[in-house]
Amino acid sequence: MPMMESSQPANSLVTSLLTDLYQITMAYGYWKCERCNEEAVFELFFRKNPFGGQYTIFCGLDEVLKYLANFSFSASDIEYLKSTQALSHCEDAFFDEYLSNLDCSEVSIRSMKEGSAAFPRVPLLIVSGPLGITQLIETALLNLVNFPSLIATNASRMVTSAQRTTVRGKVPRCIEFGLRRAQGKIQMIDWSTMIMIIRLDVVLLKLLP
Numbered sequence: 001m002p003m004m005e006s007s008q009p010a011n012s013l014v015t016s017l018l019t020d021l022y023q024i025t026m027a028y029g030y031w032k033c034e035r036c037n038e039e040a041v042f043e044l045f046f047r048k049n050p051f052g053g054q055y056t057i058f059c060g061l062d063e064v065l066k067y068l069a070n071f072s073f074s075a076s077d078i079e080y081l082k083s084t085q086a087l088s089h090c091e092d093a094f095f096d097e098y099l100s101n102l103d104c105s106e107v108s109i110r111s112m113k114e115g116s117a118a119f120p121r122v123p124l125l126i127v128s129g130p131l132g133i134t135q136l137i138e139t140a141l142l143n144l145v146n147f148p149s150l151i152a153t154n155a156s157r158m159v160t161s162a163q164r165t166t167v168r169g170k171v172p173r174c175i176e177f178g179l180r181r182a183q184g185k186i187q188m189i190d191w192s193t194m195i196m197i198i199r200l201d202v203v204l205l206k207l208l209p
Helices: 021-032 061-069 074-081 092-101 133-136 138-163 185-197
Strands: 039-044 106-109 126-129
Touching: 021 092, 021 133, 021 138, 039 133, 039 138, 061 106, 061 138, 074 092, 106 138, 126 185, 133 138
Parallel strands: none
Antiparallel strands: 039 126, 106 126
């Protein structure tokens, strides 16, 4: 499995703020009711295979682990959240005492092997830990798994189709052109990394110093 050398997420936007107001509001409710430290277990799964297919290739685990390892709210993050009108009803202690000290040290992940074939309603990830933090990371985990799995599945379908075809008596080779198709530099890296998992014949991406 290709792994990125950096211990930081590939995308600089993948931080503790990669969430939505729903998750923060839910976490506040748990904190207010003194339930935020209760043990919880969540499963990440999908309901339908993409492209009308029969399987999905699970990807994104590497970035999920980097996100969890680096999860924390900085002082500027806390100030931003305090200034958000939709959170104006929240007590200062929620920000200053709870969110400011929050990390994923008590979160555990059980996962399928990256690059494995997955099927609807079978968990890709099983997330265990305190209720508050496991709620907060839900949106990011979905984001970090859904797109890579979509791209890897599409690449796998192309390879499978090519292997069933002959052109002038030869099986055609599959070549990756993610750099020219992705919507941005970070997406280009994600795209090419996920496609390498499928082992296309040629991956054209080369990061120059």
